[in-house]
Amino acid sequence: MEVATGSHQLKITNYSQTKLIGIGMHFASAPFAIGGCTWAIHFYPGGAKKFHESYISLGLSLCHGPKTANVLFKFTLLDCNETPLKDAESKLFLQTFSLTDVWAVKFMKKELFEASDYLKDDSFIINCMVTVLKYSQTRGTDIARLIIEPQCKLRQQLGHLLATGLGSDITFEVDGQTFRAHKLVLAASSSVFRDQFFGPMTGKEMSRVRIEEIEATVFKAMLNFIYTDMISDDASSSEESWWKHQQLLVVADRFRLDRMKLTCEFLLFRDLDVxxxxxxxxxxxxxxxxxxxxxxxxxxxxxxxxxxxxxxxxxxxxxxxxxxxxxxxxxxxxxxxxxxxxxxxxxxxxxxxxxxxxxxxxxxxxxxxx
Missing domain, CATH: 1.25.40.420 (Serine Threonine Protein Phosphatase 5, Tetratricopeptide repeat)
Incomplete structure (x- = not known):
């Protein structure tokens, strides 16, 4: 059996702001690679599940790699010198991860954590130690090559379809601009588009639609989210970002894009002030x-x-x-x-x-x- 061990850190700042988000919502670390897999740490201020609600929860997710991976992992809090705090660590977990799995654990009661010295200047550091276990299928044989499963690039591929308009079958006229798209992609995300393009009252073949009361930049950002599941952070100022997320929430509600609507709610709350x-x-x-x-x-x-x-x-x-x-x-x-x-x-x-x-x-x- 071969093992590959490493660790990664996630620093949480402005904890008093983050703890107000709901159960199941999380902050994720940047992806990191250990043992031929790509991982991410998840922090759930409101708890990962309903029965975690009085705890802060920590999780580990398998982002890319083989279909399954056997993993030992442990969470530890670090002090300001990035030294592990022995009285603030989880037990060692052994789990079998499938691709995109997230294993979340109850880490510490909120009231205990907030009253402790672990929280310094409203910030703290999470360290996750990961050991990937690789069981050899042959003995005494030198395996020269391994077949690595490629990363999923569906978002990039759909984004390329949107950018190029390849195979598009619907054109939108919005605020003096035109946008080409694909009915099936839109219908898969929005019940409004599904009824419009494929509903029982749909008349002749529709190839052009005029959309009123939406700015072109907002409609473009909406299409980008439908295809890539991402809201681009291209605003030049905090005020511009706040305005953009408000407009996108309104559009998401109009077209019944529930995931985009919840994403906008989170982004608006993140930027709240008096x-x-x-x-x-x-x-x-x-x-x-x-x-x-x-x-x-x-x-x-x-x-x-x-x-x-x-x-x-x-x-x-x-x-x-x-x-x-x-x-x-x-x-x-x-x-x-x-x-x-x-x-x-x-x-x-x-x-x-x-x-x-x-x-x-x-x-x-x-x-x-x-």
Whole structure:
């Protein structure tokens, strides 16, 4: 039996931000190679599964390599000098991985981890030791060559089809530009396109479609996601990136692209700040983004930033378009807070805001301002 051993590290910064994402969502390390396989470390701030929710979970995934691999692996936290912390390590696991498998384990209770010295400046380092076991099928024989299974390049190949338009059978007119695509690829990802191209009410053979109320750059990014499962990070600024992800979420909801919609929710939450919170809540409410809404409410209450949020222009838009959100913010605060006086004061403040808003709208209507 032959063995190949190595290790890789994943550094997590701004842990207090990452822990607000939901169960099963993760951050992944850059791919690394050990034993003829490509691996990645996964960090699940909210736990990998429902019964992990009070723990931080760590996982190892087989990205590329043979169909199966027998592996010993162990997770350890490192200190600031990248020295292993013996009291912060998992047991040694022996598992058989299939291609694209992820093995996730409960690593440490969140409350214990957050109260420990493992977390320095809201950051910590995960080390994963991996040993790949190779069982020889022959003895005393020198195997000169091994057949290596090639990496899957489906994303790149579909992306090339989109870029070249080879075999395309539908052309979209969007904001003065044209885009060639393939009906079957679109229908596989979107029930809207499936009904449009192959539904029972489909009439004559359709080869050209005009799309209204979408910018060409946004539609192009949507097509790119459908073909490659990726949202390109080509924005020149944080504000441009925020605008792009908002528009893509709206388009994903319109065309029932559920995976793209969830990806946009995650990217929007990643870039949240006080100025953007109200806009995120409005967007989440209008497009039924349950995870973005829950994470935004959690962010407001856990960080105790309601007063700064209320001072933003976006908050005025929030109470104008979704006034019932005030009650949900209040309920979220009441759940998080144990002090009765604070809860009472917040409830009174939010009630007063509702009354002031209604009065302002009444007088504006009365005097013909709106």
């Amino acid at each position: 100025e953007r919170l109200s806009s995120a809540l409005v967007l989440a409410e209008q497009h039924n983004c349950k995870q973005l809404k829950a994470a935004s409410l959690k962010y407001i209450t856990s960080q105790r930033i309601l007063i700064p949020v209320m001072a933003t222009d976006g908050f005025k838009h929030l109470i104008a378009s979704c006034p019932w959100m005030l009650q949900e913010i209040n309920a979220s605060y009441s759940h998080e807070t144990t002090n009765d006086e604070i809860r009472f004061g917040l409830s009174t403040l939010l009630l007063a805001l509702c009354v002031l808003w209604i009065v302002a709208m009444y007088f504006a209507l009365l005097f013909g301002k709106i």
